[in-house]
Amino acid sequence: MRETLNFGTTRNVRGKKAAMVDQENGAEISIQTNVLESHRNNHRELLQNGSMKYEPPHAVTHSDGTKIPESKPEDMENKVAGSISESSQVDIASSDNGEVKLTLVCDSSRKFDFRRLNEDAVLEVVEEKFRERYGITNPEFSIKNLMKEFCQYFLEVTRYFNNEVILLPMYDSLKKSDSEVSPDDQKHEILMNVIKKNPTFIEDMTRGEERHPISLVNEDGSLELPKFFYILKNTIYQNAYVNFSLARISDDNCCSNCFGDCLSEPANCACTRETRGKFAYTPGGLLEEKFLDECIAMNKSKTKKDYFYYCENCPLENVVEKKSLQKKRKRSNKYMCKGHLMRKFIKECWTKCGCDRNCGNRVVQRGITAKLQVFSTSEGKGWGVRTLQELEKGTFVCEYIGEIVTNMELYERNEERTTNDERHTYPVLLDADWASEGHLKDEEALCLDATSFGNVARFINHRCYDANLIEIPVEVETPDHHYYHIAFFTTRKVKANEELTWDYGIDFDDDTHPIKAFECKCGSHFCGRKNRSYR
Numbered sequence: 298m299r300e301t302l303n304f305g306t307t308r309n310v311r312g313k314k315a316a317m318v319d320q321e322n323g324a325e326i327s328i329q330t331n332v333l334e335s336h337r338n339n340h341r342e343l344l345q346n347g348s349m350k351y352e353p354p355h356a357v358t359h360s361d362g363t364k365i366p367e368s369k370p371e372d373m374e375n376k377v378a379g380s381i382s383e384s385s386q387v388d389i390a391s392s393d394n395g396e397v398k399l400t401l402v403c404d405s406s407r408k409f410d411f412r413r414l415n416e417d418a419v420l421e422v423v424e425e426k427f428r429e430r431y432g433i434t435n436p437e438f439s440i441k442n443l444m445k446e447f448c449q450y451f452l453e454v455t456r457y458f459n460n461e462v463i464l465l466p467m468y469d470s471l472k473k474s475d476s477e478v479s480p481d482d483q484k485h486e487i488l489m490n491v492i493k494k495n496p497t498f499i500e501d502m503t504r505g506e507e508r509h510p511i512s513l514v515n516e517d518g519s520l521e522l523p524k525f526f527y528i529l530k531n532t533i534y535q536n537a538y539v540n541f542s543l544a545r546i547s548d549d550n551c552c553s554n555c556f557g558d559c560l561s562e563p564a565n566c567a568c569t570r571e572t573r574g575k576f577a578y579t580p581g582g583l584l585e586e587k588f589l590d591e592c593i594a595m596n597k598s599k600t601k602k603d604y605f606y607y608c609e610n611c612p613l614e615n616v617v618e619k620k621s622l623q624k625k626r627k628r629s630n631k632y633m634c635k636g637h638l639m640r641k642f643i644k645e646c647w648t649k650c651g652c653d654r655n656c657g658n659r660v661v662q663r664g665i666t667a668k669l670q671v672f673s674t675s676e677g678k679g680w681g682v683r684t685l686q687e688l689e690k691g692t693f694v695c696e697y698i699g700e701i702v703t704n705m706e707l708y709e710r711n712e713e714r715t716t717n718d719e720r721h722t723y724p725v726l727l728d729a730d731w732a733s734e735g736h737l738k739d740e741e742a743l744c745l746d747a748t749s750f751g752n753v754a755r756f757i758n759h760r761c762y763d764a765n766l767i768e769i770p771v772e773v774e775t776p777d778h779h780y781y782h783i784a785f786f787t788t789r790k791v792k793a794n795e796e797l798t799w800d801y802g803i804d805f806d807d808d809t810h811p812i813k814a815f816e817c818k819c820g821s822h823f824c825g826r827k828n829r830s831y832r
């Protein structure tokens with residue numbers, strides 16, 4: 298006979314497969330409390346949720362007439378804990394919708410004739426035994442609390458190991474003196490030690506945001522887990538001016554007369570105006586080779602400055618000057634524009650266009666399709682990104698996603714970060730067209746900062762000159778070039794398991810640039826490391 302009492306907790310945990318122990322002659326006490334809902338509602342929720350890996354349990358009718366769900370062994374997932382003795386066993390299982398279930402299977406080889414007792418009465422008896430045996434005097438002690446805490450600790454640990462990127466102020470806690478350490482800090486410290494000893498594998502560090510999971514592996518266990526929120530779309534922080542209004546998209550800026558797939562239309566549509574009447578994409582969804590090669594050539598000629606433009610009123614220099622004036626320093630030639638790389642834009646079809654969602658001129662907006670993985674690099678670059686599949690030359694890999702900040706906001710954030718001595722930095726400038734309007738207001742000189750909010754692209758490392766990715770500005774929702782998307786495409790065929798890299802285009806000797814230089818470990822033959830001074 299099986300007796301089932303359920304205790305547990307519900308939060309977002311997904312993970313490995315598990316099974317309840319099948320005890321032919323056993324009495325199963327499955328204890329589950331549900332923090333958010335009653336267990337019955339919860340099981341109903343499991344039924345409704347198509348993505349669930351385990352089915353709703355059978356109902357067991359007890360002597361008092363109530364129906365209590367009984368877990369089916371084959372339905373359960375995430376068997377984690379081992380046995381506590383040869384004949385009794387503790388199992389923890391979690392489901393795809395975040396239910397955690399703690400089950401204690403007791404030996405019943407003596408074939409007791411179990412009778413249904415009042416749950417509270419059983420718990421009271423056990424609590425009394427515990428108090429006596431272990432000298433527990435705290436009146437708050439209860440088996441239910443113990444079980445709940447057990448499940449909550451399970452959640453904490455599986456969140457590290459299975460699927461979530463957690464944002465915890467754990468590292469600061471380690472620096473505190475013993476007298477200051479709170480129970481929460483201690484908990485984090487224990488977890489950090491567990492993580493350091495074990496290679497971490499997170500099945501989907503995007504927490505289900507991306508259509509395809511992106512795993513994270515910490516192979517030598519040496520890196521701290523990244524602390525950031527995974528987002529799919531660029532998001533305005535505060536002062537940035539980005540106008541997505543449909544009214545701004547004129548007939549010249551969309552192809553309302555097109556139908557189906559623009560790439561198969563006989564006449565090129567209005568959306569090819571950026572690319573001189575030709576689509577940037579092939580019908581197979583790759584970048585047109587000629588277009589790509591021109592972009593690569595422009596990027597590589599950076600050192601010769603062939604493709605640089607110089608702003609009359611450079612937002613980067615203006616902000617440095619403004620801050621210096623506040624500090625009562627004089628203006629000097631130091632504040633002349635140091636140059637920005639010219640870029641070729643792609644314009645994709647969008648909402649006001651007549652074509653459909655599968656139109657071949659909509660690649661970046663459809664998101665990531667390549668199988669990617671975040672991993673700990675062995676050269677000391679921190680985390681990096683690799684592809685788990687071979688990628689053809691010209692394949693769209695991902696977009697650089699972050700908070701949209703103004704140049705001034707980024708400057709202020711950077712000042713704070715310098716004070717905090719942060720190792721890695723994650724900004725990019727949307728500076729492809731800063732010179733076109735003479736004087737840009739601060740809210741129009743935009744940057745992306747992926748430090749706290751970003752996507753997988755924030756992990757892509759720099760490689761001097763021969764990187765296998767190139768960043769290309771893509772216009773989707775806005776007809777101007779103040780705001781645009783930064784899309785990464787492969788510059789050549791990339792083998793499965795190769796690290797993905799892009800050339801950050803940093804001037805390693807410019808200490809005022811918002812993208813801070815670092816000691817480059819890219820390993821490229823063309824790496825300018827030897828000739829650089831570092832800060």
Ligand SMILES: C[S@@+](CC[C@H](N)C(=O)[O-])C[C@H]1O[C@@H](n2cnc3c(N)ncnc32)[C@H](O)[C@@H]1O
Pocket residue numbers: 677678679680681720721722723754755756757758759760813815816817818819
């Ligand atoms: C956009 S992040 C890339 C992800 C980063 N490696 C991480 O662990 O989060 C940029 C930072 O990564 C590091 N980095 C990127 N490329 C590097 C390289 N070639 N050599 C050394 N460090 C690099 C630098 O600290 C840089 O500030």
